[in-house]
Amino acid sequence: MAHHRSTDGRGSVRGRGVSRGLVGSLLAIVLVAAVVVVWVQLGDRIDRQGEQAAANCVEGTATVPIVADPDIADALGTIAEAYAETGPVVRDHCVVVEVRPGDAKVTLDGLAGTWDPAALGARPAAWVPQSSIWAADLVSARPDVVDGQPPSLVSSPVVLATAPRLAEAFDDDLEWQQLPTLQQRDAALGAFGLGSWGSIRLAMPVGAQSDATALAAQAVAMQVTRTMGPLTEQDADSPRVSSSIEAMQSGAPQSPDGTPVGAARTIADAADPAESPIHAVAITEQALYQLTRTDTTPRLAEVIPGGPTPIADYPIIRLTGDDVAVEQTDAVADFFEFVRQPEHLAGLTALGFRGDAPLPEPTETVGFPTTEDPMPQPETAATVTINRLVYGPDSGPPSAG
Structure with missing residues (x-):
């Protein structure tokens, strides 16, 4: 059966009217959506500007000197070159890590006394000696220049x-x-x-x-x-x-x-x-x-x-003080996190150091057996006492005073 539209007396068609409230709601939704889109775009723009500013190193270059035991310095230097290729940026500074070998006794004397840049080079932001016997001496003489407990890099x-x-x-x-x-x-x-x-x-x-x-x-x-x-x-x-x-x-x-x-x-x-x-x-x-x-x-x-x-234990002695900027401290942490990645640590274990990467094949002399009973780290004062017995009473660093 056909349906007919009803008309009023003037012949006009009577349809449903659109609520003004509904129209207002739709307009409000559109307005909110527009604001959200603009806000997101603005946030993305700010993020991109921040990334660009960081990538452009708005604070300049931060050089991070590291002194290391001669046995490990060259390999660390090679890893530092790989780190540089990643374009590291810390606190809006482009980071350049410079690793150089250093005699442990000379380095200890400089850090515990007065560092002479003309004779010793730039004061390091970190020091990696052969073992913690040097960390103990430095902590004993100048605890204020050591940032926390030095962790082992390799052993x-x-x-x-x-x-x-x-x-x-x-x-x-x-x-x-x-x-x-x-x-x-x-x-x-x-x-x-x-x-x-x-x-x-x-x-x-x-x-x-x-x-x-x-x-x-x-x-x-x-x-x-x-x-x-x-x-x-x-x-x-x-x-x-x-x-x-x-x-x-x-x-x-x-x-x-x-x-x-x-x-x-x-x-x-x-x-x-x-x-x-x-x-x-x-x-x-x-x-x-x-x-x-x-x-x-x-x-x-x-x-x-x-x-x-x-x-x-090749400790990473992170140094602190007026001569070590906060961006250098952060860069030291970032660099050694990079070093500890297995693909980079392998450059050290290949030389015979032990770490979380493959060791070389055993040789006619060195078999790299499992260390069944590693000696626990002595108390700091005990290490210093043994150092004096071995190296002599005048072998330690100058006193903090």
């Missing part, structure tokens, strides 16, 4: 480098606490079937990069005091510790250049191992690996004495 166990024949004679039956006695007795190696070799002739180098000497002394101290936890100041101050370290130092053969590597070369180059002026030296596994990695016939052996194994 390397301390071992003994010996002639292969001597390592065979030890047959995993040597402990750290035996070193003082083996050093003092003329025919001490007779207990291992090598009576003609004399004493252990343990070198105790105290020159550049000789952290292994102090770390080995810490291991001896732990065993002779029967310390179960971290070595304490009271332990380190005990007569047994001082007499043990004195016994190792008394009559110790001299390294040609004052370093563990120099002593290890003397052992490796000896025509007759029994007649070598040096039979053993404490050294980092990493340094031993670098010294022997191309050897096809072993000239040296890696001996790991029983007991807690001391570790060279």
Whole structure:
């Protein structure tokens, strides 16, 4: 059936009217939507301007000097170049990280006393020495210049480098606490079937990069005091510790250049191992690996004495003070976060350092065994005490006063 529209008397069609309220609501919705769109576009524009300002380094360039142990400095410098390629920007500063090698004792003296830029270069924003023996000395002398507890970047166990024949004679039956006695007795190696070799002739180098000497002394101290936890100041101050370290130092053969590597070369180059002026030296596994990695016939052996194994921990000492700008502090954190990424850390572990990246293949000398019993970090005061026993009472930094 067809439907017809009704009309009024004037013939006009009567339809539904549109509510004025509905029209107003629609207009309000449109207006709000327009405001939201404009606001979002404005926010995006502000963000883009902020990103552009940051990318343009509106605050200029921030140079971040870092002093590192010579064993690790070149590799860190290579990683710093890769970091620069990412265009790092911190607090609106373009960041340039400059890594340079530095002698630990010289660096410590400068940081604990008055830093001389003319002689030492720009004051660093961070320092990566071979081990925490230097962090302890710096914290003891100038706690105000160290920013927090230094974390370890990579590590390397301390071992003994010996002639292969001597390592065979030890047959995993040597402990750290035996070193003082083996050093003092003329025919001490007779207990291992090598009576003609004399004493252990343990070198105790105290020159550049000789952290292994102090770390080995810490291991001896732990065993002779029967310390179960971290070595304490009271332990380190005990007569047994001082007499043990004195016994190792008394009559110790001299390294040609004052370093563990120099002593290890003397052992490796000896025509007759029994007649070598040096039979053993404490050294980092990493340094031993670098010294022997191309050897096809072993000239040296890696001996790991029983007991807690001391570790060279390569701490990241973040520095603070009036000479370190806030953007440098932040850039140090950002850079070492970059370094710790496995693809970059691999550049360090490839050199024999231990970290969260693959190690090199074992060699004729270095097998990179698992460290079953790592030595706990001693108390700061204990480390400083052992340092003085090893390096002498005048070897520390100037006092803070």
